[in-house]
Amino acid sequence: MRSQHLAIYDMDKTITRTPTWTPFLAFAMRRRARWRLALLPWAAIAGLAYVAKVIDRAKLKQTTQKWLLGGxxxxxxxxxxxxxxxxxxxxxxxxxxxxxRIAADKAAGYRLVMATASYAFYARAIAERLGFDDVIATESEHDPAGALTPHIAGENVYGPAKLRAVETWMAKAGLARADCRIRFYSDHVSDAPVLEWSDEPFAVNAHGPLKALARAKGWPILDWRK
Structure with missing residues (x-):
C-alpha cells in the first residue's frame, strides 16, 4: 500500500497567536447577551478552581460555557x-x-489534519478557512432540537486523550499507522504523547517544559512568532 503522509497540527498558540476559547466566549457574549459579561468573575473563580486542581480542564470548559453562554x-x-x-x-x-508551513505541507502532498482540544464547533470553521482536510477536536452534546449544550461528548481532546482521538480517527478513516508517515506540530508539553508517537515531531512556539523536552529528545524547535 502507498504510504500516506499526514501533517497534524495543534491549533491554539501553534497556528494562532493566542488561545481561542476565552476569545470565543467574549466574542459570543458580545453578540449573544452582553449582560453575561457581568458573570466573568464567576468564570474566574472556575479558573482558580482548575489551578487548585479542584476541577479538571473538561469541567472548566463546560462550566464557563454554561455560565457565560447559557444552557x-x-x-x-x-x-x-x-x-x-x-x-x-x-x-x-x-x-x-x-x-x-501549512501551505508547504499541502503542496508536498500531506493530508492536513487539525488536532485540538478546542471545541469542534468553532475549530472546524477555522480549519476549513485554512485549507485543512480533517479536524479532530473536542465534541459537544446537542439537545433533541439540535441546540448546542455545554456538555462534552466523549473526552476533552487534551493530553493522552488527543492521541486516543487521533488513533480513533485514523481507524475510522481506514489509515493503518504502519502505512503512514506522520509529522506533528505543537506548542505544549501536554501533547508529548502525540509528539512521541509521530515520525516527525516539531516543538513550535514552545513553552519552557516542551522546549526542555524537545532538546532532550532532539526534536526540532521552531518559532513561528518571529
Whole structure:
C-alpha cells in the first residue's frame, strides 16, 4: 500500500497567536447577551478552581460555557457565531509562518489534519478557512432540537486523550499507522504523547517544559512568532 503522509497540527498558540476559547466566549457574549459579561468573575473563580486542581480542564470548559453562554444555543445561532469568529481569527489571529508551513505541507502532498482540544464547533470553521482536510477536536452534546449544550461528548481532546482521538480517527478513516508517515506540530508539553508517537515531531512556539523536552529528545524547535 502507498504510504500516506499526514501533517497534524495543534491549533491554539501553534497556528494562532493566542488561545481561542476565552476569545470565543467574549466574542459570543458580545453578540449573544452582553449582560453575561457581568458573570466573568464567576468564570474566574472556575479558573482558580482548575489551578487548585479542584476541577479538571473538561469541567472548566463546560462550566464557563454554561455560565457565560447559557444552557443551550440554537444550531443556526451557533453557525452564525462560529462563522463570524472564524473569519475574525483567520483575518487577525493566525501566524504568518504557520500559514506558510501549512501551505508547504499541502503542496508536498500531506493530508492536513487539525488536532485540538478546542471545541469542534468553532475549530472546524477555522480549519476549513485554512485549507485543512480533517479536524479532530473536542465534541459537544446537542439537545433533541439540535441546540448546542455545554456538555462534552466523549473526552476533552487534551493530553493522552488527543492521541486516543487521533488513533480513533485514523481507524475510522481506514489509515493503518504502519502505512503512514506522520509529522506533528505543537506548542505544549501536554501533547508529548502525540509528539512521541509521530515520525516527525516539531516543538513550535514552545513553552519552557516542551522546549526542555524537545532538546532532550532532539526534536526540532521552531518559532513561528518571529
Amino acid at each position: 443551550s444555543i440554537a444550531a443556526d445561532h451557533v453557525a452564525t457565531l462560529t462563522n463570524a469568529f472564524a473569519d475574525h481569527v483567520v483575518a487577525t489571529g493566525v501566524l504568518d509562518q504557520a500559514r506558510a
